[in-house]
Amino acid sequence: MTSRAASGTAPIKAEYWISAEPRAVVDDDSAENATNHVNGGRMDDRDRDDGRSGPPPGKRQRMSKEEKKKRSGANKGRRFGKMRDEVELCWKVAVGNVCDFGDGCRFTHNITEYLEQKPRDLFFPQNCDSLSIPGISSEEFMEEEEPATVPATVPGLPSSINLSTRCPIFEEKGECRHGFKCRYLGAHVKKTGSGLEPVKDDKKVAERQVEASEYPLPITEAYLKELQVSEGIIKEKSSNTFTESELVDDESEVQKDTPDVPMRFSEKRRLNWKGLTYLAPLTTVGNLPFRQLCVSFGADITCGEMGLSTSFLQGSKEEWSLVRRHPSERTFGVQLAGSKPGMLASTAETMAREFGPQGVDFVDVNCGCPIDLVVRSGSGSALLDTPGKLSKILIGMNKALGVIPLTVKLRTGVKEGRNTAHKLMPRLASGTGIGAMTLHGRTRQQRYTKLADWDYIRECVDAVRAREAEEDLRPIPIFGGGDCFSSQSYWESVERGGVDGVMIGRGALIKPWIFTEIKEHREWDISARERLELLRKYAEFGLNHFGSDTAGLNTTRRYLCEAMSFTHRYIPIGLLEVLPGKLNDRPPAFRGRDDLETLLASTDSRDWVRISEMFLGKVPDGWSFTPKHKSNSYGSEEGQG
Template identity: 40%
Template sequence: MAENGEAEPTSHMDDDPSEPTRTMKRSEPLAETGDFEEPTSKRVKLDLDGANDTTEGTSFKQERQKGVTPIKPEYLIDLSRTAEPTAQADDDAAESAGKPESKLSQGQASAGRGGQKTKGGQNHARQFGSSRDAIQLCMSRARVNEFAPPSCSFGAKCKFEHDLRKYLQDGKRGDLETFEGMCPILEVKGKCTAGWRCRFAGSHSKEVEHEDGRKELVLIKKNGETVHGDADEAEGEEGIAVANLVSVGDKIQLRKKKFPTPKSEQYLKWLDQRMNDTNGGSSKAENGDDEATDRVHDNRARYREPPLKPSEKRRIYYGPETPILAPLTTQGNMPFRRLCVSLGAQVTWSEMAMSLPLLQGEKQEWALMKAHESETLPPRYTPKAIVQDYDNSKDLKFGAQIAANKPWLALKTTEVLTSLAPSLRAIDLNCGCPIDLVYRQGSGSALLDAPAKLEKILRGMNTVSGEVPITVKIRMGTKDKHPTAEKLSRRLVLGGEEAQDAGEGPAGVAAITLHGRSRQQRYTRSADWEYIAECASLVQKLKTQKAGVTDTVREPDARDLSSSTSSSGLPYFVGNGDILSHTDYNDHMATGKLDSCMIARGALIKPWIFEEIESQQYLDKSASERLGYIERFVRNGLEYWGSDEVGVGTTRRFLLEWLSFSCRYVPVGILEVLPPRFGDRPPAFRGRSELETLLSSGNYKDWIKISEMFLGPAHKDFNFQPKHKSNSYEIEAEG
């Protein structure tokens, strides 16, 4: 790496861009050192415990140190020559960044910010600066030719620049030379929607000379045709590649509280009436009278259009073929999800969206509901087992996750989502978010301590969601060593006693996802997959219990069962936590008897984990291939956020966020023992090439260098402060 802080060109790296991906099965040895040849023909039996490894004709004992990634000795670096000591990545500190020390535990505060108090709130300690042009061009001139008549409604009072040549000369930084100087948006859409503000404007503009001798700057399309007039606003925002776009008019209606939610109003009115009847005296059902039960069953007749029962909703399917990309705060953006889908992710979820901002029509929150067109296509898997009433052609990949603390909030948000965002596979209620800001409002993991309220919310969401199924994501519990997920799962599958007495049946969720940690644990310990397996086995036991209540008062109505494709009508059960390889995925699926697994940080560290699961083998990605994924993300980001100065800055910011996780990846070829473990942290090491060494650096300055390969030098006001330090040390270049 260059000492002056500038990124070295990729052509100087030792890695061969044409080098194919190395694939390694569990019975194959790791790549040898030296010239980095393909794996030899020797067979190595890899013990999952890492204790005993045997080679054909030879046996030896391999000691695996707990918490330390086993790296081949020839790749290790003597820390006495490094500039900084090695520090472990702390996801818990990253998640709690920006909160006052008094509101965090002592361990969190010391790990996160060295004991320094920060401004209260969410991420106030992290300042990214701004990415703006020195002189900002008026939007009325951004996508028109130089001699186009003025159309600014503010006229002479406008504070932005209208002189195009002055803006290009003094107000805008030079064009980027990456991607061979070709605008990524122009290549995809045929016309750049950023116009003159694009950092690749030279690729879609030219100067023409008229008959009178005047020279005019004009915009051109990909086919060389001159652009006449302003670009269409709808196309200027997203184009045809984005689904779930909500119009400005609908957002204004939401902001003014005029958007209609008749289903929610009707259900909430009935719910209030039922609560009043219950509080007014003893229930008639308790006295042996079936009138209360009949009233609940006949409630659907009160609707002009009776709501769909859970079993009548669109069928969804979870199986070994459907690894799931978890909802990822900050990094679960569309460009990253689009990358994961291209690498084999079959189900994706939006970032967690707060219900109240959605109902208030906030642009930032509704942006989380946008999906790329690749996420609206049917999953490409074919279920191995025969599934009931499931049509793969009607399925899609993208689902929305929301957080709410009150029934009315969840119901109205669900109804609005199903009305304005048609491309949704399912709507998931977040009951696992451990962040203090969410927990104190009664949302997220706070709902784990209010099971009756949670059940009421889910039942109401099912009532107003139309054909869209409802799912829920939970944690083990709120307190360490006091898990409550098993009891909660039983309630969600069969319904609480009060619901059964009233004849309401189960809540009708289509899937339950369990994260194997408590709220108190956050990310400080490994996920408890033994407990996840216990909860998963509960669903199997409930099949027997369901048969045992046949012909009794407590028998669930078949219409109230979930929209899962299982023959029992019981919801799918999905595990989540610490999956870093296909072996983790397979082991958890087998031992836990799960329907599928959800992958979060493992996908951030190596997005090709979905390819590994599909191919059932380790993939030793070369450094050039990993750099290619970064380039793909940058192209996705520029296409989504824009190719102007602001879009480039936004793309750089989220790229750096991702690099803070991807730098933790240790290439398979330099590992001493497989499989890699999520909780292990590597000692200082160098890669098999300079590029691989750079990609493995935990120093955020190196992350900025990587971003500059595609996005040019960072803006002078750009100041990236990482959420956490991950193995932060200066890695010396070879030689």
């Protein structure tokens, strides 16, 4: 008896079946198209690239400035409730400093009062070996009590403090920026004659300060004047500051395919990426903790979440937070989206001055985003249909970045059946000075509905290599993308597509250990306990990034559950009749080889939340969770601000 009930169904061995009916299909297209779940999935201010808020013309809704501000920023549209302490302690006092406002501060300065109402310290496990997981079903697991912590045993300490706990932030940095507000306070506090005070590990402490600056943009100004002269449009500028109206392209010019501006980029830093693994930039889920997790499994190249050029220039702290780099990220890039040569060049020049060549290894231009409103603004996949404009964008950014290389991510075309990348890519390689290209093997219209076309990727690679040989150009790395889900599929795709490597997106979200599989040329039958350890590591990385106070802890919880909305889709290869597993195969309802493996495959978001409680403590009242795959929700968001 075979377990493959129908084409496209994962070939799970019959003994692990619960039902032959396939599970409901997770809609990756819907999740990608609606990163905001307010107003029926329409995008908020952050998703617009025309400097305006709300839906496109003809569908605009009135809202106050306060509401616009509230909704702006990375993924604000889902409106998760922010959890706070019942009594809020002043941040200055929390870290042992003196508050500038004194008695006029709106937060309490009474540490004793704060600690009396503060929930007891959580206990973060060093590894999953210390966790006791009984052989129970997922339903029974949901009824388990919160894992017990070691009680405080020192007389005179508040009952909320647990000296046996450990704080991930303190262990990594030698101090905890949350002080008394930390939910793992016992790891970095001591009793003195006058009360309690935070402690530091002076050997680990390193001051890091990033100051926001406004820069003159002489390279961008010179390039824009060069474009204006070449088009017969001469405008005098009295300063180095450009307003948005000055950087908007004339509508007729957008459609005009003008010749490329000749430029030499011989002093650019070269990208030697052949043989390296590349984690794709991923909106929402591709945050720093997730990238750090993938690096721990062998990802060589990482890229921050897509950011909008307009938001960067407006000084959005949410947008600038997307480009934070962890020290473990050996080769790190920033991805930008936009439609105006001036805006993108200005952003590139600002980043070059802010980070320098040591802070960022490359900047990537998104020419592949298929989201409707991004395309309508002229960004993302829309740039595939305006090659002259795209060339101007790349040349301007390349000049503005100095020695920092510029890369570009593309799709095969816009409309299904009308591939254009084989014409566009040689042109970009020849005339823009880019350092690398990535080609996703689908058109914008196809989204994830068809398999990636690796034969066409090979055609495009061959066209670029022919142009490079014809013009005696140095070869640049070319990566492909689409449907890579195993070591076997990775190396087959490299061979079939003639590429230097494969950019991995959904495959890494479902199984972050795919990078280990690729490097070791094997399929890893990872155990349930090893997968649980992966989630523990993610939680630890999240606390270091988002914070160990109440708000940071529950932000970590939210992103951990978001990660599980993908990792639960993994089908253990020990359950399969045919290897390797395929990304688009739909599993029937199945059970694992043990109860933990069954639990980790649960499609019920309540199980994901309970797993988070193993590392982050009980979920507070009023907490809710809505992932990108909106059907898997926990709790209610009504009334949440």
